[in-house]
Amino acid sequence: MQLLFFRMFNDIKYFNMKFLFSLLLAFTMVNGVAAQDSIPYCTIYIYRPQRFEGSLLGYDLNFSNAIIKEGILVAKIRNNTKTILKLNQEGEGEFWANIGVTRSVKVKLEYGKSYYLKCELEPGISIGRPVLTLMTEEQGKNEFEQVKKVKKPEVE
Secondary structure: OHHHHHHHHHHHHHHHHHHHHHHHHHHHHHHHHHHHHHOOOEEEEEEEOOOOOOOOOOEEEEEEEOOOOOOEEEEEEOOOEEEEEEEOOOEEEEEEEEEOEEEEEEEEEOOOOEEEEEEEEEOOOOOOEEEEEEEOHHHHHHHHHHOOEEOOOOOO
């Protein structure tokens, strides 16, 4: 009889702990999603259209601003790839790439806005050079949708 009572008590305790844990997990998941949606950010759509010239070459795209002075790798740019980057910083910033020659584009980021960054490669004497262009939303959106391969951003 004591063994049966002890087992029932453990089952009830186990059930209560499992229930409380499930309740706590559900509560934190709901709050986590709500908190994540309330964080302000700007969206940068980064893409490289498919081209035959320089199709085997790729380069690293970096971002720097007043806080991140040395730059941080945000994407590896390859032929016919795209990625979506969400930054929770606004203000002046600069996207840059370096393959022998450093090229950059400056942007003033604002929360809630979308930006389209077209990355290309122009032929050089021995190696291609990166070309970074900030596109209008209409033209950038059309070109972004035509790119097939989706890549995850290097930073999250």
